[in-house]
Amino acid sequence: MLTRRITYRLYPSTSQLNKLFYWRRMHAYVYNGAVSNRITQYRKFGHSVDYFEQQASLPGFKKTWTEYLELNAGSLQATLKRVDFAFVRFFQGLAKHPKFRPIKQYSGWTYPDARQGFKVHSDGKNGYLELTDLGCKIQMRGEARTWGKSTTCTIVYRNGKWFASITVKCIPVRETGNGAIGLDFGCKTAIADSNGNKIEPPKFLKEAQSQINKISKQLRRKRNPEKRKVKGSRRWKKTQARLAKLKRKVANKRQNWIHHQAVDIVSCNSLIATEKLQIKNMTRKAKKGSKRKRQKAGLNRSMLDVGIGMLKSAIAYKALEANAIYLEAPTRSLKPTQRCNLCWKLTKKTLNDRLHVCSNHQCNHQEDRDVNSAQVCLTWARGLERASLDGDESSSTESPKVRYCGGFQQLAQTKRYLTHGSTK
Numbered sequence: 214m215l216t217r218r219i220t221y222r223l224y225p226s227t228s229q230l231n232k233l234f235y236w237r238r239m240h241a242y243v244y245n246g247a248v249s250n251r252i253t254q255y256r257k258f259g260h261s262v263d264y265f266e267q268q269a270s271l272p273g274f275k276k277t278w279t280e281y282l283e284l285n286a287g288s289l290q291a292t293l294k295r296v297d298f299a300f301v302r303f304f305q306g307l308a309k310h311p312k313f314r315p316i317k318q319y320s321g322w323t324y325p326d327a328r329q330g331f332k333v334h335s336d337g338k339n340g341y342l343e344l345t346d347l348g349c350k351i352q353m354r355g356e357a358r359t360w361g362k363s364t365t366c367t368i369v370y371r372n373g374k375w376f377a378s379i380t381v382k383c384i385p386v387r388e389t390g391n392g393a394i395g396l397d398f399g400c401k402t403a404i405a406d407s408n409g410n411k412i413e414p415p416k417f418l419k420e421a422q423s424q425i426n427k428i429s430k431q432l433r434r435k436r437n438p439e440k441r442k443v444k445g446s447r448r449w450k451k452t453q454a455r456l457a458k459l460k461r462k463v464a465n466k467r468q469n470w471i472h473h474q475a476v477d478i479v480s481c482n483s484l485i486a487t488e489k490l491q492i493k494n495m496t497r498k499a500k501k502g503s504k505r506k507r508q509k510a511g512l513n514r515s516m517l518d519v520g521i522g523m524l525k526s527a528i529a530y531k532a533l534e535a536n537a538i539y540l541e542a543p544t545r546s547l548k549p550t551q552r553c554n555l556c557w558k559l560t561k562k563t564l565n566d567r568l569h570v571c572s573n574h575q576c577n578h579q580e581d582r583d584v585n586s587a588q589v590c591l592t593w594a595r596g597l598e599r600a601s602l603d604g605d606e607s608s609s610t611e612s613p614k615v616r617y618c619g620g621f622q623q624l625a626q627t628k629r630y631l632t633h634g635s636t637k
């Protein structure tokens with residue numbers, strides 16, 4: 214069984230809409246209160262508050278603030294869990310210190326348990342979402358590729374629209390061919406495969422850039438709310454909405470392109486090999502005072518416009534659905550860009566060398582740089598397959614950041630462990 218997340222657009226009635234906004238505000242208060250609680254307890258009393266302490270104080274909190282009684286208990290715990298996530302990520306050095314969230318920017322809340330709080334009346338396509346604390350059904354639209362038993366539901370308010378993001382336990386099915394392919398991602402050619410095919414990078418951002426610049430300039434000339442501690446003008450709000458819409462469109466186009474490419478690759482190949490990439494390191498800003506600052510910024514922009522990270526994870530999870538093998542070669546030790554696919558010798562290259570010319574005089578192999586790199590990855594994967602090694606560390610599909618923080622399932626385990634530990 215795999216977990217899949219499906220997002221539905223919600224169409225609430227006016228009274229439902231008011232309730233949703235009201236609850237969002239209440240959850241934002243809880244979030245900010247929990248953050249403030251942690252900060253003051255630590256600063257004034259040197260006491261570190263953890264999730265369990267905050268969860269245990271919820272019943273008392275509801276006695277004082279009776280308006281919270283109508284909210285689902287699980288969803289309040291989930292909001293506290295969000296605070297915990299934020300602090301855990303901060304302690305691990307993965308994020309900045311958690312901040313207070315303005316209500317206007319607060320995204321929503323989660324129902325972590327399918328047994329209480331929400332019910333989905335749908336067979337995957339459209340349907341109704343029933344929130345028990347609301348007492349009636351909200352119409353929703355959307356379609357799931359594979360449907361199953363719903364486990365959690367997150368209500369999200371984004372770009373002036375309400376969404377329900379529902380996770381389901383299901384067994385997704387996907388077709389795959391019996392080909393084997395090596396892939397190399399870049400910004401000069403977005404995808405180069407081991408068969409010599411090259412896919413040009415999409416230029417969604419570049420196409421929209423002049424329009425974005427134009428609207429950004431208009432926005433800068435209007436009365437801005439944050440800087441002068443005044444209300445933003447109506448024109449400022451309108452222009453900002455236009456800018457957000459434009460940027461969202463670019464992101465949607467990219468997402469669509471990524472899924473199409475990933476489907477094309479997975480539908481014909483059951484062995485997919487590529488190299489591990491550190492996108493964050495690759496798209497790092499140029500050093501201060503560097504002469505190539507603008508050039509590097511442009512390179513970063515075009516690299517991010519392809520969305521290599523998203524593309525790779527889309528391929529990885531689609532491969533998992535199709536029971537295809539997806540392998541990532543260790544870049545540091547394999548060096549696919551430097552290595553020759555025929556004789557396995559290394560040839561040093563700079564970023565500008567677009568052609569691989571083998572430095573080994575007995576070989577003299579010539580190939581496009583990216584295609585060669587893709588072929589090296591494939592050869593490596595085939596070698597791994599032949600040696601029948603388990604690729605469990607390299608074929609992992611989850612991102613490493615998520616693995617460390619405990620989710621709600623791990624939370625139940627920890628709780629059990631803690632209570633057992635205290636009784637013994």
Ligand SMILES: [Zn+2]
Nearest residue numbers: 553556571576
């Ligand atoms: Zn060679």
